[in-house]
Amino acid sequence: MDTNKNTQSVGAAWGMLLLASVFEVGYALSVGGSQAFTVLSWSVAAVVFFLLTLYFLSAALRTIDVGIGYAVWAGIGSVGAAGFGSVLLDQPLTLIQTFWLAVIIVGVVWLKLADSVKLQGEAA
Template identity: 45%
Template sequence: MAWLMLIAAGLFEVAMAYSLKHSNGFSVLLPSIAFIVFAVLSFGLLALALKTLEVGTAYAVWTGIGAVGTAALGMILLGESVSLLKLLSVALILAGVVGLNLAGGGH
């Protein structure tokens, strides 16, 4: 259950970043409100997951989902540039998160 909460927290982090982009520096009301809601959900679920999971691994997974998801969203929906270096960097983030889990820190 903690892993599901952590994954959801990471996905809410992606939504938080997307909302922040569209808030235009908190000058647009609805995306600004969405940012606050997604931030509370993301941090709240992370806090609940940390009752069971190790902080180092959980935080790495949470930020990894956020970083990879936000980068992908930016490239797919926001027209941000796509390059081999960006894709390789995303793959390295994923490899690091998987490596931490394989090292036993997530159990």
């Protein structure tokens, strides 16, 4: 198997997963702004972000293991929604909530590192 091609496809999959995560943040914020889908513009944005996040997540999961990919996607989406919700929607974010969001970020980084080709090669 061509290791360079495999590395590129894995890199592309992680890029798609990152895009899916960004769209997930957009979806979460749009759902919040839609006020239970009663505001048309926010509701349309929510549907668009939802379709984009599903597409890019499913494309990424063709290469990345489902458990790892979903955990990273959900983690980035959660942290992003909490952070941007605090800034854009004036939602409160306490110090303890910030601490636990930081724990999620550390977990996401470790999951990505654990999926790296170099670490997998050392484990074999």
